[in-house]
Amino acid sequence: MGSDFKVIVVGAGPVGLFTSHALHHANVDFVVLERKATIVQEEGASLVVHPTTLRVMHQLGLLESLLDMGVELETHMSLTKDGHVFHESPRYRTIRENHGYAPLAFDRSELVRTMYNMLPDTEKEKVLANKQLSDIETRDDGVKVTCADGSVYHGSIVIGADGVHSKTRHLMREIALKDDPLRDWDPEEPFTATFRLLYGSFPTRSPPGEGNDTQSSGKSISYFSGPRRSWFFVSEKLPKPTSERNRYTENDINAVAAEIADYPLNRTVKVKDVWPNMLAKGMTDLQEGIAKYWSLGRIVLVGDSCHKFTVHMGLGFNNGVQDVVVLCNRLRHVIHRASYRNPDASALTHVFEDYERVRKSPECSLVADLTNSGLETRMYTWYSALHWFFARYIIAHSFVESLGLRYLFSPGFQKAQVLDYVEGSERINGKLPWLHPMRASEL
Numbered sequence: 482m483g484s485d486f487k488v489i490v491v492g493a494g495p496v497g498l499f500t501s502h503a504l505h506h507a508n509v510d511f512v513v514l515e516r517k518a519t520i521v522q523e524e525g526a527s528l529v530v531h532p533t534t535l536r537v538m539h540q541l542g543l544l545e546s547l548l549d550m551g552v553e554l555e556t557h558m559s560l561t562k563d564g565h566v567f568h569e570s571p572r573y574r575t576i577r578e579n580h581g582y583a584p585l586a587f588d589r590s591e592l593v594r595t596m597y598n599m600l601p602d603t604e605k606e607k608v609l610a611n612k613q614l615s616d617i618e619t620r621d622d623g624v625k626v627t628c629a630d631g632s633v634y635h636g637s638i639v640i641g642a643d644g645v646h647s648k649t650r651h652l653m654r655e656i657a658l659k660d661d662p663l664r665d666w667d668p669e670e671p672f673t674a675t676f677r678l679l680y681g682s683f684p685t686r687s688p689p690g691e692g693n694d695t696q697s698s699g700k701s702i703s704y705f706s707g708p709r710r711s712w713f714f715v716s717e718k719l720p721k722p723t724s725e726r727n728r729y730t731e732n733d734i735n736a737v738a739a740e741i742a743d744y745p746l747n748r749t750v751k752v753k754d755v756w757p758n759m760l761a762k763g764m765t766d767l768q769e770g771i772a773k774y775w776s777l778g779r780i781v782l783v784g785d786s787c788h789k790f791t792v793h794m795g796l797g798f799n800n801g802v803q804d805v806v807v808l809c810n811r812l813r814h815v816i817h818r819a820s821y822r823n824p825d826a827s828a829l830t831h832v833f834e835d836y837e838r839v840r841k842s843p844e845c846s847l848v849a850d851l852t853n854s855g856l857e858t859r860m861y862t863w864y865s866a867l868h869w870f871f872a873r874y875i876i877a878h879s880f881v882e883s884l885g886l887r888y889l890f891s892p893g894f895q896k897a898q899v900l901d902y903v904e905g906s907e908r909i910n911g912k913l914p915w916l917h918p919m920r921a922s923e924l
């Protein structure tokens with residue numbers, strides 16, 4: 482756009498790197514600051530990518546590379562911890578028929594590597610590792626960001642894509658309360674954890690494309706199989722909900738692994754069969770919630786920085802992508818209209834407020850997704866007698882599940898937005914129409 486407008490993105494995880502691609506296609510200058518020593522980290526987690534996100538990846542020219550490395554989920558079964566299969570469902574086939582693709586499972590590190598490597602070399606140079614955010618100063622005409630190593634970056638706005646324990650969000654809160662100590666604001670940790678999560682990856686022991694759940698009282702396992710590696714996620718109910726940040730040790734991880742050693746992942750493989758060969762593993766609390774405030778002045782949040790889901794339904798990353806789409810559509814528009822392509826603070830505040838309003842409104846699926854994700858976690862962990870009853874005897878009926886997919890799940894998919902400044906043809910199509918079609922190429 483030939484302007485001095487520059488975005489400072491904090492965090493080079495999947496949402497931060499997606500932001501860099503979206504800004505590149507909008508011809509908006511940026512720099513990405515990642516606190517870790519390297520951009521690609523082997524963390525043992527997978528990400529589930531829905532067809533809503535695949536549409537936008539197609540716009541950015543990333544789809545073919547991602548399809549080569551992801552595994553489309555095909556089969557699903559629900560088991561009890563003693564191995565009883567009480568439900569097998571065509572849920573993934575139904576999603577594919579309705580929306581063009583079933584969910585795809587990716588190794589998180591491979592997804593990050595691909596998104597980073599697919600940036601043009603000139604843009605890749607703007608993604609900087611070992612840059613831990615230390616301070617943000619906001620001014621009428623821009624922002625000044627200081628890192629722990631003393632380096633300083635100047636820009637027009639800050640986009641915080643730095644996760645559930647966002648430093649950007651914490652600094653934004655400090656600025657807000659410094660200006661007015663009595664003003665209403667989110668607590669320092671705005672999300673509450675009712676569950677903790679053990680996650681890990683291991684060499685595949687079963688055909689690719691499985692997406693199963695193992696249910697029990699207080700614990701559930703989500704299992705996804707890929708061609709070379711597979712992943713599991715163990716959700717365990719905490720003694721009581723907490724907003725405090727817990728840190729877990731290797732002993733904590735091994736203790737949970739011992740408790741679930743005999744839990745099945747499918748009909749033939751149990752946790753104890755894969756645990757000795759784990760490629761990576763970790764444990765964290767599983768926060769849930771939506772922050773009340775997403776922006777202040779020239780600072781705005783996206784992804785887990787402003788909302789957090791449980792792992793069930795795989796909605797976290799996909800909602801982070803929708804954040805960036807809605808934000809960048811509005812940001813590019815206001816930059817294009819502004820004098821010298823450099824909008825003032827008032828115009829940016831309007832953009833940020835409208836972005837938050839839309840994302841929290843029925844125009845998008847965010848609020849419903851949070852509810853549905855948490856509900857599924859509680860059903861699969863038999864959180865109460867009612868949750869157990871629904872999991873075992875209501876949702877386990879294929880007819881009920883098909884109704885839920887059609888009238889609860891699919892409408893949220895259909896609402897997904899795309900980048901309105903990138904032309905293209907629809908590659909991801911199913912029986913149900915998208916409410917926000919792509920901008921057609923001009924011949």
